[in-house]
Amino acid sequence: MKQLSDITVLENFARLVMMDGQDLVPNPESVDCRICYLDLQPGEGVLLRECLHCFCRECLRSVILMCEEPEVACPYRDDSYACDCTLQEREIRASRCESSYHCASLDCPGWCEYEDTVNTFHCPVCNKHNCLLCKCGIIVQKKEGCDWLRCTVCHTEICWVTRGPRWGPGGPGDTSGGCRCNVNKQRCHPKCQNCH
Numbered sequence: 001m002k003q004l005s006d007i008t009v010l011e012n013f014a015r016l017v018m019m020d021g022q023d024l025v026p027n028p029e030s031v032d033c034r035i036c037y038l039d040l041q042p043g044e045g046v047l048l049r050e051c052l053h054c055f056c057r058e059c060l061r062s063v064i065l066m067c068e069e070p071e072v073a074c075p076y077r078d079d080s081y082a083c084d085c086t087l088q089e090r091e092i093r094a095s096r097c098e099s100s101y102h103c104a105s106l107d108c109p110g111w112c113e114y115e116d117t118v119n120t121f122h123c124p125v126c127n128k129h130n131c132l133l134c135k136c137g138i139i140v141q142k143k144e145g146c147d148w149l150r151c152t153v154c155h156t157e158i159c160w161v162t163r164g165p166r167w168g169p170g171g172p173g174d175t176s177g178g179c180r181c182n183v184n185k186q187r188c189h190p191k192c193q194n195c196h
Helices: 006-020 057-066 089-095
Strands: 045-047 054-056 100-102 111-113 120-122 129-131 148-150 157-159
Touching: 045 057, 054 057, 057 089, 089 100
Parallel strands: none
Antiparallel strands: 045 054, 100 111, 120 129, 148 157
């Protein structure tokens, strides 16, 4: 059995580190796109990280844009096999259009494509609400006082203790998806000051 030299191992490691930093991994060798069947020369396609199936960039982008599910499945199918892997967030983000949004919850694969009139995205994967106006980019700080806060951009009411929305999707008074403070005269959290 032939042993790899130290130089070969270091070169392979450097290539892996470089690819890990890229959102999309280009195909290293010639292959056919399994959707449009065009010949892809090295670097013309996208190699999916989870399953190593390869597609042309336009076909992959179309699959993402046409997907109605919160998780994008690998589109590889043949007569006897259908891939059950999903695309990673960075693969979706690098291939998507400007009107798409990925859920801000940690490790959540959910995403949506939105219209200008939509201000919130209720993620069906993790059941969290995302503000599309400020895209969770606003820093909210509390020094003292009540546990009720309001985003200065989108005016979303926030419970400081639970770090979640004050109200559910129905707005003020809807406790179905938000803070449940004072429902049945109970606090929403043991550390809640019961002021909202």
